[in-house]
Amino acid sequence: MSTVPAAETLGGTQRLRDWIGDRLLLILTLLAALASVALMVLIAWRVFRGASLSWSTFGLGFITGTTWDTNAGVFGAGTLLYGTAVTSLMALIIAGPLGIAIALFLSELAPRWIRELIGPLVEMLAAVPSVVLGLWGILVLGPFCANHIEPWLGRWFGWIPLFSGDPSSSGVFVAGLILAIMVVPIVASICRELFLAVPSELEDGALALGATRWEVVRGVVLSSSKPGIGAALILGLGRALGEAIAVTQVIGSATAINVSLFAPGDTLASRIAAQFQGAVTKLQISSLFYLAAILLVIGLVTNLIAQVIVRRFDVQRAAD
């Protein structure tokens, strides 16, 4: 111990440098984090401020108003909220079970090498830019739906108003399908992490009691990760609610609510993407800001719910 130099023999400048270095790094990191938090506040503030003119003109009635008339200067988000809800729900109904099933395949069924092959491929699906998926949607999937899927649905389920009407290559149905493709990888990757985190003793115990693999999945894997699955579905829903570009490309455009899924529609995000550039009056721009504000609130609330579930139940954070 006697060979360790006493504190005094360290150079004074060295200690000063360390003192300054420590403070400097701490301050820099604090500033960066504060800037990020401030940015988030700034986003909310600017969007809400942009909506103020429309807010003072239409108030809360904007949310339920179903008129969107650029010439008359009357705007409302009602049809768009309906369109957003229908497309997102359709995406979730398709992508939820599919994503969970994929996660089960990857975590419970597939041998290691297949898991390491297919897992990244499913995540690659999430990496496809939405504008590229939308291009494919409008030029390939849309015509395919109009020629094959929609006539078939109409023939068998046409008595349900949702599936009535003429098939068309752009509309709510195609938008829901495109959104489902975007949501699947989110649900699948979060759920896979959840299922892999289920203690293997529980699964082995159930297997040892004579349960089949499906019974293990139903009784142990799924039931012990219910909250996490909920969070995964909500995060997927959030993705679907906010997607603008691909939906704009395939949904057509509509100013009234159409009951048929085959008819064109519009969502909050797609209306913003479609009209923002061409907006002429201040009131129209402000109304588009209002739409963005509604979307922001919906997005924050869904994400907050998912984060609360994640934190409360200590779900692994897996998705982007």
Place this chain on the structure above:
Amino acid sequence: MGTMEQSFDLSGGGRSRRRRLANRLAEVVATLAALSAVAVLAIVVLSIAKRGIGEISWSFLTEPLPLFGTPGGGIAPLIVGSAILVAIATVIALPLGVLSALLLSEFASRRLAAPIQLVFDLMSGLPSVILGVFVFGLLVYGHTQSGIAGGFALSIVMLPLIARSTQETLRLVPQTQRDGALALGASRWRVVMGVVLPSSLGGILTGTVLAIARAAGETAPLLFTTSIYLNSIQTNPRNALPNMPVQIFIWSESADPEDHKRAWATALVLLAFVLVTSLLARAALARSRRKLGQ
């Protein structure tokens, strides 16, 4: 016990068969689900490759954008513009993200870290069209569109991604290494600069590349911030910069079949860039994390 042995029926009756059937069915459904996702990816990629590959030539990649309604032309301005936009976004998001992650994992107490963490999680869930509207209101409204505005909007997409991937990498640096350096008398900042950052540099960089791949394909943040541009190569970020995502969007909405062909080819270039970089980055990330984790 001896009398009970008689009552066991291990052959399984109808009930057992039903259970096995349900199990088989579930296995088939799960396998089909996974195959369908892979099939969709394959169909998307192949149909874009099939339609796009014929259009791609040296002149398509190097010539300026076609004038409205004229044949020919290329996408050089789009490639250059996209690169500049992503570079601007990286310059903003990388330091902010890495420094924030350092605060969260090296300095902050739980009470300070929790709300900051939440903000990043919320930011990564923001619909990207809102970022476009936000930056339009902040920088474009009353001024003009610019590459700076577009790059700034993209940086908000990248920031939470970089912060998270950096955090996950920092978490893998063994605590014993930090403790060892501290015990040798190193100050905190020397530990960070000399031990923590060097061993996590690879992970941070690949995380950044993944964020770049994601930002390169984002359209909505650019649609109102840098979408009205000239046909020639633009390098001044004060002007609106031509870029691939917005131009694919414009061409896909066009009625001209020539524009559709251009859209397919540009989509192929963009998709190839995004998929190849994110595949490579993922592979590198998995490798560096495995190495760090050991």
